[in-house]
Amino acid sequence: MITKEEILKLTWRDTVLQIIPAEQGILSGTLHKPRVWRVNGACKLWKRSPERFRLPIKRGLYEHGYITEENAHLFALNEG
Numbered sequence: 001m002i003t004k005e006e007i008l009k010l011t012w013r014d015t016v017l018q019i020i021p022a023e024q025g026i027l028s029g030t031l032h033k034p035r036v037w038r039v040n041g042a043c044k045l046w047k048r049s050p051e052r053f054r055l056p057i058k059r060g061l062y063e064h065g066y067i068t069e070e071n072a073h074l075f076a077l078n079e080g
Contacts, residue, residue, distance in 0.1 A: 002075045007043055007055050014039045015078040
């Protein structure tokens with residue numbers, strides 16, 4: 001799991017790993033590798049809701065998304 005403090009330290013083009021949930025991984029009979037995403041911009045913060053954040057990420061040419069407080073538990077830092 002990645003925390004908000006770790007997300008704020010990430011710079012543009014750093015990489016994070018998306019962890020595949022157990023129900024989609026080994027338990028369903030298929031083995032998935034973690035997906036590698038790149039940070040694609042600056043983290044957006046809200047003054048009125050300090051717990052909220054949104055970090056844009058990118059994978060390949062056409063896959064884009066965000067790490068938010070709701071899905072941060074699915075991501076980890078890439079140590080490699």
